[in-house]
Amino acid sequence: MKLDCKHVWERISEYIDGSVDAQLREDIERHLEHCEICSAILDSTRNILILTADDRTFELPVGYSERLHERLAKEIESSGKDLKKE
């Protein structure tokens, strides 16, 4: 099937996640071969996801881990013998 750009945009997220079926994947790839606009949209979206997953983009507050474990240590020390069961 020949896809137009709008159809490709609607499926771009699922295409990136690899969750489109084989036929649709093939149709999208055929479209991307000749469509520079859709290719650029795909590249930019993918790059945003790469950047998102990069640990340096979303950093944790300084000292976060130390404070968490300190609080946890107090809790463990003061907790009773058994952990709750339902």
Place this chain on the structure above:
Amino acid sequence: MRNKSTEETELIARIVAGEKELFHELIRPYERMVYLTVFSIVKNEADAEDGVQEAVISAYRHLGSFRAEAKFSTWLTTIAINEGRKRLRKAKDAAEDSIDEPTDGQEGDYTPAPLTDWREIPLEALERKELREALRRAVAGLPDIYRQVFTLRDLEELNIEETAEALGLNPGVVKVRLHRARILLQKQLVPFLKTAVPARRRFFGRAL
């Protein structure tokens, strides 16, 4: 063969049996995930940190009720989400604010921004601090329902089913929200990507 989840299951059993100090080790790989989850809901660092501490302590106290068939990361994420929501409700009640979240209807423009003057962002551009900052702002500015799905799926890299389970949504809704979140971010970041990448000069030199 021993794998990560088998080791984790054994670790949990030992903690429940009394080696409570081991809880520090159990939680360490998930510190980042729990923080980002709570932050995606409460949207400020101090509240997020308090929320994480409460969520982790709650997980510790209720570890005995954790069932090995479940995935520890999903169980923990659910606790973190509940803690974040509890804080948000309190803050909203305090402000007597109404909850005005967008719905999953068709309104809104979820069309990506077209680009014509470049194909790929070079890796150096992705290294730029400005771009990271722009992305952080754009994610913070997403409507809540999109930001939460995006955070679990694309920051914490849970799969669609795990994201759905943790948020109490069906996978179809997760897919729609994820798609919209990604497109909204793409649209917002295109101007930064363009300035990060020098425009190709392929039109120069042509007869005008």
